[in-house]
Amino acid sequence: MLKNRLIAVILLRRGQVVQSVRFKHTNIIHYDPIHAVESFNRWAVDEIVLLDVTREKSGRPLFLDALDRISSQCFVPLSAGGWVADPADARELLSHGADKVVVNTQAFQSPRLVTELAGRFGSQCVVVSIDAVRDGAGDWQVVVDRGRSPQPVSAVDWAKRAVDLGAGELFVNSLEHDGNRKGYALDLIRAVGRHVNAPVIAMGGVFTWEHLALGIEEAGADAVAAANIFHYTEQSTKKAKQYLIDRGHGFRAL
Amino acid sequence: MRYCARCLYPENAKPTILLDDEDGICSGCKYHESRQTLEIDWDEREKIFRQILEEARQEAQTRGNIYDCIIPVSGGKDSHYQVYLLKEVYGMTPLLVTFNHIFNTEAGIRNLGNLVEKSGCDLVRVTANPRSVKKVARFMLETVGDLTWHYHAGIRTVPFQVAVEKNIPLIVWGEHGFAELTGVVSLEDFVEFTKWTRKEHDMRGFEPADLVDKSKGEITLKDLVPYIYPSDEAIERVGVKGIYLSNFFFWDARAHAREMIEKWGFGTLCREKERSFNLYSKIEDHANAVHDYLKYLKFGYGRATDDASMEIRHGRMTREEGIELVKRYDSQVPETLAAYLGFLEITEDEFHEMISPMRDPEIWEKKDGQWQVRDSVANHATTEFTEAARVGQAGERTFGPENRQLYFNPELPPEPSGDPAFDEKDMKFRVL
Numbered sequence: 172m173l174k175n176r177l178i179a180v181i182l183l184r185r186g187q188v189v190q191s192v193r194f195k196h197t198n199i200i201h202y203d204p205i206h207a208v209e210s211f212n213r214w215a216v217d218e219i220v221l222l223d224v225t226r227e228k229s230g231r232p233l234f235l236d237a238l239d240r241i242s243s244q245c246f247v248p249l250s251a252g253g254w255v256a257d258p259a260d261a262r263e264l265l266s267h268g269a270d271k272v273v274v275n276t277q278a279f280q281s282p283r284l285v286t287e288l289a290g291r292f293g294s295q296c297v298v299v300s301i302d303a304v305r306d307g308a309g310d311w312q313v314v315v316d317r318g319r320s321p322q323p324v325s326a327v328d329w330a331k332r333a334v335d336l337g338a339g340e341l342f343v344n345s346l347e348h349d350g351n352r353k354g355y356a357l358d359l360i361r362a363v364g365r366h367v368n369a370p371v372i373a374m375g376g377v378f379t380w381e382h383l384a385l386g387i388e389e390a391g392a393d394a395v396a397a398a399n400i401f402h403y404t405e406q407s408t409k410k411a412k413q414y415l416i417d418r419g420h421g422f423r424a425l
Numbered sequence: 426m427r428y429c430a431r432c433l434y435p436e437n438a439k440p441t442i443l444l445d446d447e448d449g450i451c452s453g454c455k456y457h458e459s460r461q462t463l464e465i466d467w468d469e470r471e472k473i474f475r476q477i478l479e480e481a482r483q484e485a486q487t488r489g490n491i492y493d494c495i496i497p498v499s500g501g502k503d504s505h506y507q508v509y510l511l512k513e514v515y516g517m518t519p520l521l522v523t524f525n526h527i528f529n530t531e532a533g534i535r536n537l538g539n540l541v542e543k544s545g546c547d548l549v550r551v552t553a554n555p556r557s558v559k560k561v562a563r564f565m566l567e568t569v570g571d572l573t574w575h576y577h578a579g580i581r582t583v584p585f586q587v588a589v590e591k592n593i594p595l596i597v598w599g600e601h602g603f604a605e606l607t608g609v610v611s612l613e614d615f616v617e618f619t620k621w622t623r624k625e626h627d628m629r630g631f632e633p634a635d636l637v638d639k640s641k642g643e644i645t646l647k648d649l650v651p652y653i654y655p656s657d658e659a660i661e662r663v664g665v666k667g668i669y670l671s672n673f674f675f676w677d678a679r680a681h682a683r684e685m686i687e688k689w690g691f692g693t694l695c696r697e698k699e700r701s702f703n704l705y706s707k708i709e710d711h712a713n714a715v716h717d718y719l720k721y722l723k724f725g726y727g728r729a730t731d732d733a734s735m736e737i738r739h740g741r742m743t744r745e746e747g748i749e750l751v752k753r754y755d756s757q758v759p760e761t762l763a764a765y766l767g768f769l770e771i772t773e774d775e776f777h778e779m780i781s782p783m784r785d786p787e788i789w790e791k792k793d794g795q796w797q798v799r800d801s802v803a804n805h806a807t808t809e810f811t812e813a814a815r816v817g818q819a820g821e822r823t824f825g826p827e828n829r830q831l832y833f834n835p836e837l838p839p840e841p842s843g844d845p846a847f848d849e850k851d852m853k854f855r856v857l
Contacts, residue, residue: 187441189443190610190611196443197443197452197455197611198441198443198452198455198456198608198609198610198611199441199442199443199452199609200441200609200610201441201621201625202440202441202625203625203630206621206624206625206630207621209621210619210620210621213657226446352613352614399614400614402619402621403610403614403615403616403617403619404616404617404619405617405618405619405620405660405666405667406657406661
């Protein structure tokens with residue numbers, strides 16, 4: 172059987188781990204992400220997603236350096252993304268130790284990228300990240316460019332298309348929920364999951380372990396992810412996982 | 426260098442700081458402000474705190490312990506207040522734990538004794554042996570420019586060793602210091618003590634085994650006993666958790682200092698201190714002036730920046746007044762430097778040679794063989810953001826007459842206490 176997965180997301184700005192609230196960076200949690208990875212490794216997380224959220228592409232060497240060091244110590248599958256515009260960027264991340272590549276804005280702007288990446292590296296290697304925001308009518312629309320640029324396209328439609336183009340997984344977040352400590356955008360994740368035949372990773376807004384459980388129970392997510400919350404208590408991911416297992420969900424055993 | 430538009434911190438401030446691109450204000454100021462602006466229900470938080478204490482008391486009973494929690498103490502103002510709050514206000518039976526880093530001032534020894542006497546609590550004090558301290562301090566000075574690494578390592582480790590040994594699961598820390606200074610975490614996240622904060626921030630990424638490796642065996646585990654953290658298994662078995670009081674109470678260090686002066690006779694310095702104007706914090710810690718001078722040599726700012734930034738955030742001082750204090754204190758060479766170089770057996774030239782490669786090139790440059798500061802907050806007195814970033818001024822002023830004993834004002838120096846520990850210059854540290 173397929174188990175659910177617990178994913179720790181690490182957001183890097185110029186190589187340092189930041190906290191994100193509505194995609195705005197409020198504070199630097201670690202000056203060196205290796206300390207976060209050391210903890211998560213020991214604490215039973217199933218995967219790690221590392222995103223370069225630096226505002227300019229010029230931060231990339233710092234990101235690659237962090238990726239090198241992290242991948243040499245990471246015991247679980249590692250996805251990396253941010254500033255991936257073409258297959259060469261993706262290859263670069265893979266050659267620095269990533270197992271999967273996460274694409275967002277560039278994939279939306281030129282969907283061919285998804286097909287190319289899936290063709291070269293395989294769908295299992297391509298994670299399409301979708302950020303959504305509610306439009307005036309209350310429907311979820313796509314927003315790109317780190318939450319700054321809403322697009323007149325339904326998030327569900329883009330999700331379907333991305334999977335058709337070859338995305339192996341979808342990583343779904345909402346601008347309003349990001350960092351707001353109120354739980355996932357459950358209706359968004361549910362809607363995306365219902366329309367695609369690919370694993371959906373829920374992201375954004377987790378503050379309690381129950382929020383993670385609701386991602387699976389209410390929204391049907393295949394994997395539940397969070398960033399900020401895992402940094403702040405001892406053995407956080409282990410406790411989160413134990414909670415989910417105790418609640419009857421299938422996760423890789425501790 | 427970019428500087429916060431509200432306080433005085435540079436963008437390279439340690440451990441980490443973030444300047445908001447939109448308003449130029451730093452994460453430390455935002456953390457401070459969040460205590461007013463966030464809709465935090467402090468009564469609710471106090472209830473959660475009571476609940477935690479109640480559980481700790483019951484747990485102590487179940488385990489057959491007399492002590493129901495551990496309070497790590499140095500003897501300073503925060504220690505006094507933590508113990509007062511837990512013991513007198515909440516009726517707990519704390520065990521006090523001190524890591525004695527050996528670089529003690531007379532004032533510190535006196536205040537720690539005072540705390541034990543006034544509180545009626547038992548104290549476990551673990552003293553690092555000076556021979557090992559010398560090795561470790563010298564090595565870490567050479568490696569990362571810090572001669573007080575062992576302080577931070579010991580302070581963050583010994584309480585956990587005691588917790589495991591005595592089977593006491595709750596450790597109560599005071600404020601989250603890094604949040605307070607540069608806003609590394611938010612008040613909303615209810616941060617607990619984590620082993621990674623200890624390693625990353627307090628111990629600069631070095632665990633004892635790294636010291637053994639990197640010193641090529643010159644330092645052995647025997648020199649490092651107070652810094653070896655218990656195993657994950659031991660921590661889990663005892664269920665040790667560390668909480669910060671500043672998550673449950675509106676933390677005002679100065680108000681606490683005042684209260685402790687009145688209630689328990691906490692003593693403050695009655696003479697000018699080296700490198701800053703604050704007379705009630707960090708006074709038990711004798712190498713602090715040298716430690717702080719190193720911060721200046723590496724990053725171009727020092728304790729006066731920290732202390733004045735705090736006053737500015739409280740509206741008791743303007744940014745302009747703060748800049749004058751930075752000019753007066755941050756570059757000052759501490760007189761105690763000689764005592765420490767003597768202890769470590771290094772010359773002043775060797776000392777500067779060691780630090781040279783650690784100087785942040787963003788702030789230091791070498792011109793004609795001399796190191797020069799490239800920038801200072803004084804060059805950024807007014808920026809596009811500073812006016813909008815100002816906080817409202819409080820009626821109370823840092824250097825007002827009511828604060829005579831708390832902040833050094835050359836025009837109105839503090840009155841002597843009659844105790845030489847506080848009134849007289851103290852040039853040598855005391856081990857015990």
